[in-house]
Amino acid sequence: MSWWEALAVFAAGIGAGTINVVVGSGTLITFPVLLSVGLSPLTANVTNTLGLVPGSFTGAWGYRAELKGQRRSLLILGSASLIGALAGALLLLVLPAAAFKAIVPVLIALALVLVVVGPAINRRVAASGKVRDPERPGPGLWAGILGCGVYGGYFGAAQGVLLMGLFSALSLEPLQRLNGYKNVLATIVNAVAALVFILVARDQIDWLVVLLIAVGATIGGVIGSTVGRRLPPPVLRAVIVVIGLVAIVKLVAFP
Secondary structure (H helix, E strand, O other): OOHHHHHHHHHHHHHHHHHHHHOOOOHHHHHHHHHHOOOOHHHHHHHHHHHHHHHHHHHHHHOOOOOOOOHHHHHHHHHHHHHHHHHHHHHHHHOOHHHHHOOHHHHHHHHHHHHHHHHHHHHHHHHHOOOOOOOOOOHHHHHHHHHHHHHHHHOOOOHHHHHHHHHHHHOOOOHHHHHHHHHHHHHHHHHHHHHHHHHHOHHHOOHHHHHHHHHHHHHHHHHHHHHHOOOOHHHHHHHHHHHHHHHHHHHHHOO
């Protein structure tokens, strides 16, 4: 790898770490860069997942104030992410990528619809008097998080958009707290998938690239948590929608 290629990977790590914390979809930055420097699709996917773990952690840590008192909810939802990530990572190693990637744009589009209409859904639920207990996430949300975990363990691009779509429609928590949830769950998914890859597919890991992405993503995680926590809910929703649309275009036009 040349020095400028290494610099490009490092910069992509910073960008991905920042966007992952604010919205999600950082993989849409790093993955193409890794392909452009000569990594195979499988090696790029596995290596990218490992490299983004530190950035996910620093981003989640940056939202610790918003997550104070949410241990029960995080344990319940985290169990779904853990199981899903394990299944998704194993599927990556046995299934052709095209089998799953074909439905990714549809999933992201659905998530964006949920992000936009989520507040209206929540207002209607609140008006009906059937307010969900934020400390006891419902089975529908748990199942949705499980599905996002499978997707995140398999590929990961825009899993944050999918998570925020689910939260917007099925949770009454403030948006910034939900973004904190998203960062914790994404950290769990990335960490579990990374562990599976280390144990089962270490021959597909480029450790120099992992290091470059990890350092960049850690810096990006700090930047993202600083910026993201200051965005008003309408602005944050707009950012989510824009990033999601870019993700759809990129996945459809440049598969």
